[in-house]
Amino acid sequence: MIRTVQTTPYKDQKPGTSGLRKKVPVFQQTNYAENFIQSIFNSLEGFRGETLVIGGDGRYYNREVIQIAIKMAAANGFGRVLVGRGGILSTPAASNVIRKYKAFGGIVLSASHNPGGPTEDFGIKYNIGNGGPAPEKVTDAIYAGTRTIETYKIAEVADINLDTEGSQNVAGMEVVVIDPVTDYAELMEKLFDFPAIRNLIGGGFRIVFDAMSAVTGPYAKEILENRLGAAKGSVLNFIPLPDFGGHHPDPNLVHARALYEEMMGDDAPDFGAASDGDGDRNLIIGKGIFITPSDSLAMLAANASLAPGYSKGLAGIARSMPTSAAADRVAEKLGIGIYETPTGWKFFGNLMDAGLVTICGEESAGTGSNHVREKDGLWAVLLWLNILAVRMESVQDIARQHWTTYGRNYYSRHDYEEVDADAANGLVTALRDQLATLPGKTFGKLKVATADDFSYNDPIDKSVSNNQGIRILFEGGSRVVFRLSGTGTSGATLRVYIERYEPDASRHDTETQAALADLIAVADEIAGIKTRTGRTEPTVIT
Incomplete structure (x- = not known):
């Protein structure tokens, strides 16, 4: 009835x-x-x-x-x-x-x-x-x-x-x-060289994957352990729980701290990874090195042709506006298009459907390709494993060679979670009021080149998305971006993205927050973060 x-x-x-x-x-x-x-x-x-x-x-x-x-x-x-x-x-x-x-x-x-x-x-x-x-x-x-x-x-x-x-x-x-697993696992077998990955793992290559008591557990257990031969126990917290075991299923350096510490240890596995609550985000850590999501996107794009599903090359790369420009340099070298969109995977769909891009990514730990129309945490892990199986080099070696070739984009995101909504909106309004007067101003050694509130004109359906994030770009390629996130459920989350491009390989070993220290200070000076939010430090730094 x-x-x-x-x-x-x-x-x-x-x-x-x-x-x-x-x-x-x-x-x-x-x-x-x-x-x-x-x-x-x-x-x-x-x-x-x-x-x-x-x-x-x-x-x-x-x-x-x-x-x-x-x-x-x-x-x-x-x-x-x-x-x-x-x-x-x-x-x-x-x-x-x-x-x-x-x-x-x-x-x-x-x-x-x-x-x-x-x-x-x-x-x-x-x-x-x-x-x-x-x-x-x-x-x-x-x-x-x-x-x-x-x-x-x-x-x-x-x-x-x-x-x-x-x-x-x-x-x-x-x-x-x-x-729920079979169709997805079969798709992964078509995209990646499973025999090569099995040979890598069979040769003593050790992996650890933290499913964070979330949905990726059954997928990772089936693919990594059953189909690729990783040792039993390589997939941690693989049973999805209604409360995620009381943990926060966000694969970052705060909520996946135990994995990070294991990967920084003397007897660390060769490769560590994690995924989030619904399986669309990823964390990539090599022995002794964390790969930022922005760098991961760039490195995956630069090496994607090593996997069978991408052997014919990429049509283009897309990234969200707050994501670092590391992928732009890969696209330039490959001679393919690069597309900068607002945050939100839905903006990549038109580009993929039109055949303009193959790989997409966001700094918020999401990477994926045109095999589906969502970001895909386990896909990113498997592409990394395919690349490692072909190149037979460590994650750290691949990262350092990439930076030497393309330069390093020092990058970090500072999240201020559950900020009073009125205070957060007031901060953004005050920033918008400054945009016209910021260009040409100097803050220490930093000089503002341009400042705007990012708008996106979709090249496919011609739709326009305004007010997608405030960008302050400095001479020399550094920048700071401010956004209010749309993924929380209470208060407001202020995200501040800080980026510095460093082409000199001799300067690629600086600790990230130290490399960005002057930009972090300028971001607070311009936006009045401490004054307006009452927060002396971010809730989460990634």
Whole structure:
């Protein structure tokens, strides 16, 4: 039986860069999740009888919302739902399933790298038929719908069994529970030289991968240990837990500190990596060296042709505006296009669909390629392993040779989390008011060349995205960028990105924060960070 339920709008359901994210108790409000899901369906056309993919990262409240979404999909006219066993689908795996089975779209339940649990974070986002996050015209329509919604449709049926693979019927709609790992693992085998990686590992090459009690665990266990022969126990924390074991599943040097310390030890493995809550981010650490996400993007692009899936070369590279310009130098040498977009993976989708770029990346630990339309943490790990297997050099040697060839972009991101929203917005407003007067000013040895609020003109659909981050560029290539993040669920997160280009190889051994010290001081002087936020230091430095 299909029931139409009367409801009233919530005014706080505006999607951010990766869908709608709130605390679990917010989503548990009467009709809160139902309103947003119905607003997704109301914004779409032509899906009757089509396939919808549903899955999530296994965090708290994942199963409950999956049951709601399935019943609502049936009530709204979808013909089939594909859902991962146990409600599990990593974000890149969900993108792959949408693409492989030519689904109309997908609902991904995740708050990415944010903590999980009864009082922690939850999220819902919609992915379109190319497998990528919905573009702004779709999310704008969804938001508009949430503000006027009066009813939603839902099938009054029992919950389905999410833990057994196979087909079930929900109010005339087929629901197929699929193995969440197999399709993704098969795709990875097509892209990478698994025999070469097996030979590397079989020769004594040691790896450690921290799945952070999150969704990548089953994928990494199957691929790294079962298919590539890494020693049992190489994949840590591989069982996805609703609260991620009480940890923060963000693969950075704060929340993955134990992995970093192991990789800096005297008896460190040869290669260390981690992924996040929903499997789309990565951390890469070699023996004795951390590879920043910006550098990782550049190094992967420079060596991608060593993997079978990229042997014909790259069409182009795309990076988010705050990401360092290291990849630009690779693109220049390869003679291919480089595209600078706002933060948010959805901006890469048009470029990939048009065949303009092959590899994309963001400084926030996301890298990926046109194999899916999401960033992909395990993909980055496997490409690194493929490169190491072919070059037979250490991570540290590859990094140093890269810097010698291209120069080094010293780079860091300072996050000030859960800042008072009014204070954060006041800081940004004051920065915008200074933009016209900053060029030509000097701060110590630094002279401002240009200053602007980044706008992006999409070369494919001609859409314009304004106010994407304040850039202050200094003579000589250094810069500071300020953004308010759209991935948090409370207060505001101020992100400050600091970058210095150093072409001289004899100066490539300076500690990063020391190399950036004068720029860090100038960023505070210009923006008044300490004064306006009351914070004396960042919450997280990456």
